[in-house]
Amino acid sequence: MPVSSSVGSAALRSLQGSLVRRSRNLLPLTTLWRSQKTEASPLESRETVDVPTNLENKEYAVRPFEEIPGPKAGLKSIVDFYTKTEGFTKGFKLTDRRFDEYGPIFKQFMINGAAMVHVIDPDDFEKVFRAEGKYPRRPPMDIWVEHRKRRNHFPGVFMSEGEEWHRIRQTIAPKIMRPKIVEENIDNFNAVAEDAIARFVKLKEGCGPDDHIPDLEWEISKWSTESIGTLAFDARLGLYEDPPKQEALKFIEEVQNFFRLSHKLMFSIPSTIARKYVDTPTFKKFLECGDTVLDLGQSFVDRKMKELKEMTEKGIDPSANAQVVPLLTYLLTKEELTPMEVNGHAIDVVAAAVDNTSNSVLWWLYNLARFPHIQEKLYQEVENVVGKDGEITAKSIAKLRFLKACLKESMRLTPVTVGLARIMDQDVVLSGYNVPAQTWVIMELYCTARSEKYFKDPLEFKPERWLRENKDENHAFSNLPFGFGTRMCAGRRVAELEMYVFICKLLQRFRLEYHHEPLELYQKLITVPDKTVKIKFVDRL
């Protein structure tokens, strides 16, 4: 779930809560923060930034919400925000500068005058997650909710709240969250990865001496869609057929358009204002695009239903002898769900998966290509555990420790989600300030990852920092690319498995090189590379 999108939209509830007086004895936190920002040991410095708790009257240690520093409210600040973030495409850079200016916590006012609190300290992340209630809430994706409402469609796991959210999440959890998903899906993921690599080999033949796969981004999106399709729709979508299935191509294009238009709508100030009164042309296009995605999803679901019905008519129990009951069959055979709800679940899984997974892989390829010594170390591990062209199995995945550390590090350095968001359920003290219930709090992962205070050599790609023997070097809450708690990414295991399989297979076949300008993060709904990714694929065979 892209936090950046939630942050830009919708109204904030009125901020209430019991605020306490500021102590005259305390140093301004900004001063403390500045003096520590370049200290080497993350653990030492983290401890000192906390507000003293040994004062006789604890009330005096907590500063009131109003005193949280930050830019002043008003139109100027909003216009400033828009221009300094280059039209909301580089918001994370401005956020980083604001932490330098204000310290580890600041607040920022939105168009509606409400405030949003930003924090960088993993101690604060931990406090937020520990304080989240039984049904954690993220700021809503207003336009997605609006689309489903207008179509009278099932809201799905992303957009639901409270008990309803919990019920929906429990429906899909057994199929995508259990450790067993590795055995259940590895064959499908292997097969799709093989198809993708065979396609790379073919594309490379015609790409000339620079060995760049043309439109690598699109090719990786295809892999990611086909791969998650095997889980969500229990079918091969047909993106690797010759020619590819039109319906599958249309699906992937429309899913991408849906995200592109979502970003455009959420981060355009005129559009946000106009949409209150009228359906703008972009909004209409967005609704149409959402409809097409739902329709195509429904056609996959209907096909599966027909198949299952035919089996039942022939007296065959679809799940009787199957070692694996795929997600769609599982949902369709759960009688309490309507076909529309089943489609909503499947579409949500695809929507959550496609862009996040493909861009995480793209960044991972880039990091490996930029740091050849790391790539070589990883290749050695793959060769030792899996062999030069061996098949990746659940057992081998368990042994690939460096592979896992590499992914974790790539997601730290180049995250697709720059922050996590929660609407607080209760008052919480963050960096010494009282933050009342109902406040939107943004945990700025990107800024934490880039800070010397929390990571030694933060800009280096150093997977070793995530190996078990070094685990005490980093705060447990300093790198949370999949979020945390009961509302964390439901597809983490699936995503990791897909990516492990794909990267292992790719490294068995190719060595990666990068000889161009550094790529920067560019915020769409998630962060993507700001330039075309030109990685050189060199044959290992």
Ligand code: HEM
């Ligand atoms: C590299 C790929 C992925 C990344 C980086 C990612 C990241 C995230 C993040 C940061 C969240 C919000 C967590 C929070 O608020 O604490 C989230 C939510 C979610 N993700 Fe993922 N995700 C990825 C792939 C997937 C896949 C493959 C699936 C499905 C199989 C999936 C399903 C979901 C769902 C259903 C939610 C909403 C959970 C809820 O609201 O209860 N994600 N994801």
